[in-house]
Amino acid sequence: MNDLEGETMTEETQGAAVHPLSIHERRTLSRDGALSPERTIRCTQRGEVFVLNCLFCSHNGGIRDAGGGRRFILCDDPEANASDESVSALMTPTVLCVQRDVGVAAIVKLLLAHAISAVPVVDADGRPIGMVSKTDLVRHIGDDALSTTIAADVMTPLVYSISEQAAAANAAALMAYEGIHHLPVLSSTGRVVGIVSALDVLRWFATRAGFVIPPRDISGELGGSQCSHDT
Ligand code: SF4
Numbered sequence: 001m002n003d004l005e006g007e008t009m010t011e012e013t014q015g016a017a018v019h020p021l022s023i024h025e026r027r028t029l030s031r032d033g034a035l036s037p038e039r040t041i042r043c044t045q046r047g048e049v050f051v052l053n054c055l056f057c058s059h060n061g062g063i064r065d066a067g068g069g070r071r072f073i074l075c076d077d078p079e080a081n082a083s084d085e086s087v088s089a090l091m092t093p094t095v096l097c098v099q100r101d102v103g104v105a106a107i108v109k110l111l112l113a114h115a116i117s118a119v120p121v122v123d124a125d126g127r128p129i130g131m132v133s134k135t136d137l138v139r140h141i142g143d144d145a146l147s148t149t150i151a152a153d154v155m156t157p158l159v160y161s162i163s164e165q166a167a168a169a170n171a172a173a174l175m176a177y178e179g180i181h182h183l184p185v186l187s188s189t190g191r192v193v194g195i196v197s198a199l200d201v202l203r204w205f206a207t208r209a210g211f212v213i214p215p216r217d218i219s220g221e222l223g224g225s226q227c228s229h230d231t
Helices: 051-055 104-114 134-138 168-178 198-208
Strands: 011-013 016-022 024-029 035-043 047-050 060-067 070-075 094-099 118-122 128-133 182-186 192-197
Touching: 016 035, 016 060, 024 104, 024 118, 024 192, 035 051, 047 051, 051 060, 051 070, 094 104, 094 192, 104 118, 104 134, 118 192, 128 134, 128 182, 168 182, 168 198, 192 198
Parallel strands: 024 094, 094 118
Antiparallel strands: 011 016, 016 070, 024 035, 035 047, 060 070, 118 128, 182 192
16 A cells, blocks of 8 residues: 555644645547546645645645545644545545537446546536446447447436545445445535545555565556546
8 A cells, every 4th residue: 555545644744734635637528529627626624735836725735646646735724634534535536527419439438548448428517417338338339320329429417426535434434335346435515536446446445454474556647647547
């Protein structure tokens, strides 16, 4: 496990304790092929905050790159010590999404390029409206109108999601009970800020059982930016 994962580790910087807070990155594919990033922090004081605004806060102590695509804001606000039992500690903080009018060919390309098996479908504000998985796409192979089929045609309407502040165990229980492999994680404003896969849950439980699990590299390449999550 990365020594900064879990968001609870504190350290001393010039006498003040700072807390590493995971940067959440949602990259959304639009119909024109652009992959737009949005980077946020879950701030104890202000809720969901854009990283750019966080950088100008008096509590900000800079950004730390922990490798493997994981980056953290260093915050010296005493209230910022987030619990490592929340979904934030379990989820993949870099998530790929698509807008509802993206064609299925572009979605297939995205899944293959990043070796992932599902993506949330989001509206213009980043709020989830469905999920497209490889299974959804396979169902439509052979359709006459496949070249004009879009995400909204093949997605499974969103049934389950979870707040990033919920207990990590709740995410595991929901996925196990409902038999789902991916769970979008939402900020306090309802936007997608991460995703939990079945593998994320296994890694989390194994780590808490005392096993040393090497950090997973979540960096990927598309337009030179970090943007992958696991299958
Ligand atoms: S530096 Fe800390 S207190 Fe300030 S906006 Fe960022 S997370 Fe919030």
